[in-house]
Amino acid sequence: MTAKPAPRAPLLDPDRWRTRADGPRWLYAEPGRLRAIWRLLVFGLALAVFQPIADSFLAPLMSGIARALGERIEAYPWITLVSILAALTLALRTVDGAPWRSVGLGDGAWRPRALATGAWVGAAAILITFALLWLSGSARVVPVPVGDLQWSASSWQGTALRLAVLLAPAALWEELLFRGYLWTVADDAAGPRVALWATAVAFGVVHLLNPGAGVLSTTLVTVAGLCLGVLRERTGSLAAVWVAHFVWNWIMAAVLHVPVSGVPFDTPGYRTVVTGASWWTGGAWGPEGGAAALLVMGGALAMSMRPALWKSNAGQLRTENSSR
Numbered sequence: 471m472t473a474k475p476a477p478r479a480p481l482l483d484p485d486r487w488r489t490r491a492d493g494p495r496w497l498y499a500e501p502g503r504l505r506a507i508w509r510l511l512v513f514g515l516a517l518a519v520f521q522p523i524a525d526s527f528l529a530p531l532m533s534g535i536a537r538a539l540g541e542r543i544e545a546y547p548w549i550t551l552v553s554i555l556a557a558l559t560l561a562l563r564t565v566d567g568a569p570w571r572s573v574g575l576g577d578g579a580w581r582p583r584a585l586a587t588g589a590w591v592g593a594a595a596i597l598i599t600f601a602l603l604w605l606s607g608s609a610r611v612v613p614v615p616v617g618d619l620q621w622s623a624s625s626w627q628g629t630a631l632r633l634a635v636l637l638a639p640a641a642l643w644e645e646l647l648f649r650g651y652l653w654t655v656a657d658d659a660a661g662p663r664v665a666l667w668a669t670a671v672a673f674g675v676v677h678l679l680n681p682g683a684g685v686l687s688t689t690l691v692t693v694a695g696l697c698l699g700v701l702r703e704r705t706g707s708l709a710a711v712w713v714a715h716f717v718w719n720w721i722m723a724a725v726l727h728v729p730v731s732g733v734p735f736d737t738p739g740y741r742t743v744v745t746g747a748s749w750w751t752g753g754a755w756g757p758e759g760g761a762a763a764l765l766v767m768g769g770a771l772a773m774s775m776r777p778a779l780w781k782s783n784a785g786q787l788r789t790e791n792s793s794r
Contacts (some may be wrong), residue, residue, distance in 0.1 A: 485486040494629055499659065504538065505566060505658040512565050513651060516557035524552040543632070547640040553644045558651055573650040574708030584705055587715030590703060600742075602762040608640040609757075610745040611727075614739060616630045629737055630724040637723065637730070648673045648695065649711050651703045662703060670695030682732040686749060687759040691731070693767050700774045718758055722756060 497507045504512075522588045525545075531547035531731065562568050564739030572577060578584065603609035656665035677683055702711045717729050727737040732755045744751045752760030 482762035484485045496736070500568070503557070508780075509561065509565055509655050510652075513557050513561045516554055516560045520553040520556040521549070522749045524549045528552060531655070539686060544636050547636060547643065551639040551643040551646075554646050558646060560670045561651060568654075573654050574702055574706060574711070575650070575685045576706075579707035579709040581707075584707040584710040585713050587705060588701065588703075588707070588710035588715075589717050591710075592717030593721060594712075595697070595770060596721050596726075596757070599757050599763045599766045602765065603744065603751055603757060603760075606746070606750070606762075608762075609742055609744050610742050611740050612641065614737070625790050626724075626738060628718075633735060634720060635720045636745055638716050640721060642712050645698070645708055645712045645715055649698055650708055651700065653699070666696065666699040666703065667723060670699055673698075677731055680732040680755075684755075687706045687732070687755045688765075690752075690759050693764060693771075697770055699773075700771065704774065722758070726757075728767070731758065 474737045484713065497504060524609075528549045529545045532543050532548060536543040553681050558573070559635055562570065566572070600609060653669050657666045660668075670692050671694035674688045677691045679686055680687075698711050698715060701714055702708060705711075722728050722730050723737070727735075727741045729735075734754075744753070744757070748754075748760065750761045751762065752758060762778060763767065
């Protein structure tokens with residue numbers, strides 16, 4: 471009697487991808503792990519599949535919410551966030567066989583101390599940048615009549631909330647992509663130094679798509695990516711990095727009323743007018759695109775090289791996060 475052949479492993483069975491030691495070298499970097507190029511390819515294909523799916527149900531949902539509230543709500547950051555979360559979940563579970571901790575999102579990543587670290591880093595960086603502009607006479611605050619606004623933004627509280635609904639998911643999907651999965655793949659392939667620089671450069675290049683982008687703004691965004699990468703490395707918490715990113719952007723838009731990465735927002739009550747050389751102020755790109763921000767971020771990078779700065783706080787955070 472002829473024995474029946476063993477059933478084939480399903481396509482999405484993780485063991486089908488995490489092969490034994492005899493797997494082809496062009497496909498596997500080591501037993502149990504695909505090479506970086508194939509991991510990124512699977513992630514990219516999954517993202518391309520999930521993007522239109524998310525758009526098909528989130529776009530009408532967000533449109534309905536906007537009509538119910540009588541306010542404009544952008545759907546694209548939520549669509550992108552859901553798409554990246556879906557692609558990341560598939561990549562981690564099916565291809566990598568890795569937990570969320572591998573992308574800096576273990577249980578400890580969401581502890582109040584980690585989130586507070588991100589919040590004060592982001593807030594301090596942009597407020598010191600603005601202080602340099604104000605002290606140099608390059609920034610002043612002027613009132614804006616309500617009638618000058620292009621849409622209903624009559625209260626600061628309402629505007630602050632609307633900007634949070636826009637900027638929080640935008641910052642989160644960028645961090646999941648750059649300091650999350652891309653960082654992890656680069657780190658596995660070539661180590662943390664390559665991960666830091668590769669993700670920072672990719673972060674800067676992607677922002678070339680923003681209005682008014684140029685060599686200076688791209689350089690500054692790359693430096694910002696280095697700063698966020700160092701925070702990721704020191705704390706081990708991608709959640710802390712997301713909070714720092716979000717707080718930086720939200721303070722620019724909702725508190726200082728200046729453009730965020732070249733994108734202006736309608737804001738009530740007052741507006742910050744920036745004058746002087748654009749190389750110093752950032753010009754239409756916003757304060758994060760000028761030499762004032764470069765001084766602050768450069769100083770932050772220099773300070774991060776001092777181990778004592780992190781021993782009592784962020785170093786402990788990294789230990790907590792990596793153990794969960």
